[in-house]
Amino acid sequence: MKTPSRLLFPLLSLAALATTLSAAVIPATDPQLRYTGRFDRTDQAGPRCTWTASAVALTLTGGSASVTLKGATGKNHWQVVIDGQPASVLALEAGEKEYLLASNLPPGQHTIELVKRTEASQGATQIVSFRIDDAEKLLPTPVRSRRIEVIGDSISCGYGNEAASKEEKFTPATENGWLAYGAVAARAVDADYTCIAWAGKRLWPGNSIIDLYDQTAPTVTSAKWDFASVPAPDAVVINLGTNEFNDQKNPNEAGWTTAYLRFIREIRTRYPEALVYCTVGPMLSNWPGDRKPRETILGYLAKVVEQANAAGGPPVRLIDFGTQYQHHGIGASWHPSVKTHSLMAEKLTAALKQDLGW
Structure with missing residues (x-):
């Protein structure tokens, strides 16, 4: 009974060697x-x-x-x-x-x-x-001529979008950035896709994704990204605000809108010809009623868009992704499901086609 087991290793070795040689x-x-x-x-x-x-x-x-x-x-x-x-x-x-x-x-x-x-x-x-x-x-793998970039938080990462319910705790296995709204929209218009997003990040105040925006690969190196090393995106999508408007109080209007406008100006210096979308994600609602987070952020963003467009340059647009619904499923810790991401992607795709002629 021992002979077959002794023969197994040479047979496997020969198979591995044959694979290596071929x-x-x-x-x-x-x-x-x-x-x-x-x-x-x-x-x-x-x-x-x-x-x-x-x-x-x-x-x-x-x-x-x-x-x-x-x-x-x-x-x-x-x-x-x-x-x-x-x-x-x-x-x-x-x-x-x-x-x-x-x-x-x-x-x-x-x-x-x-x-x-x-x-x-x-x-x-x-x-x-x-x-x-x-x-x-x-x-040679064909190179795409269209490009979009998304900047955001956990929503843009696809955090927990494959989880079975809102009660399910997050695990890396349920995070699917390939099925996040930005990636789905990019495929719909045959565009290269870059995502600069991190769960829990804000626009302002504190813990801001802006502090990491110029990083090549956080957790690996502090090296700055060379923005000139690749072609600029045709459109930049900003999806920030969910974390600060889900806090105990809404952020100060003057501080938040000033920070947002400053970030748009930074993006303009990197990508002078890019269309910019300011968006509101699906996790915000008008609860609690005494501060109405969704209504408030939409009001702030309307002023941001108006002032940004008044400064000139390519258009700045507002996209409201709407509120998620239970019948579309809810991902881990109340994050949008794959279905909700697909609905968000439809809105973004429609905007890209209309505004860029794609």
């Missing part, structure tokens, strides 16, 4: 790969990222493909998308490991995209290398 290693720096989002490239071992929806895509002629990733925390999840369709989810372990992306793809051009589902607070991921069958070819 596969071509693609370095993570290969120019035929397409990276979307902010990646730190100072480590020669491979690009590193933290922000939600950071993505890398490769195009090949068929067969199998795998990726070697290095996870900093063991909390990150990545969506595998094959030819535009979700295929599997990689739950990364801490440390370096190879993960299967696809097998037995039929002959023909196929694009495999890896998209970071989890937000920056869950830690960094490093792209080390890819492997494809030696008989197949790596092809």
Whole structure:
């Protein structure tokens, strides 16, 4: 009975060796790969990222493909998308490991995209290398000509959007940035998508996403992002205010609107030609009635939009995503569900098509 077990290791070793010999290693720096989002490239071992929806895509002629990733925390999840369709989810372990992306793809051009589902607070991921069958070819991944950027909080991250109910506690597995409203809208208009968002962040006062806006990869490096290193977005979506208006009192109007206008001016310096959308998320309502958070933030934003447009430049628009409803499902800790995100995406998509002619 011991003989088969002794033979098992050599057989497995031979199989692994055969696989290794028949596969071509693609370095993570290969120019035929397409990276979307902010990646730190100072480590020669491979690009590193933290922000939600950071993505890398490769195009090949068929067969199998795998990726070697290095996870900093063991909390990150990545969506595998094959030819535009979700295929599997990689739950990364801490440390370096190879993960299967696809097998037995039929002959023909196929694009495999890896998209970071989890937000920056869950830690960094490093792209080390890819492997494809030696008989197949790596092809240049097409570059999109349209681009949008979303700046926000947990809503924009897709926080808990796959949770079964509002009572369910958040876990990284239920955060799906690929199905967050911004990512869905970007796919609807065939645009590259960048998301700068972090759960719990505000516009003003304190704990502001603005303090991280110029960061390449928080939790990895303090290096500033080189805004000139990639083409500017055509539209920037700001979805902030939920956390401060869900506090015990509404923020001071003068302070909040001044901070918002200052941030729009900063965005204008980075992207002079970009259309800016100021938005209100679905977690705000008019409860409690003595301060009516939704009505109040909409009033503040109306003044922000008016003053920003008076200053000149590309238009600044207001989008109200509406309030979420129980019959659409509620995600973890009262966050919007996948269904609510899809409805938000419809509104954003319609605005992009109308305002940009897409």
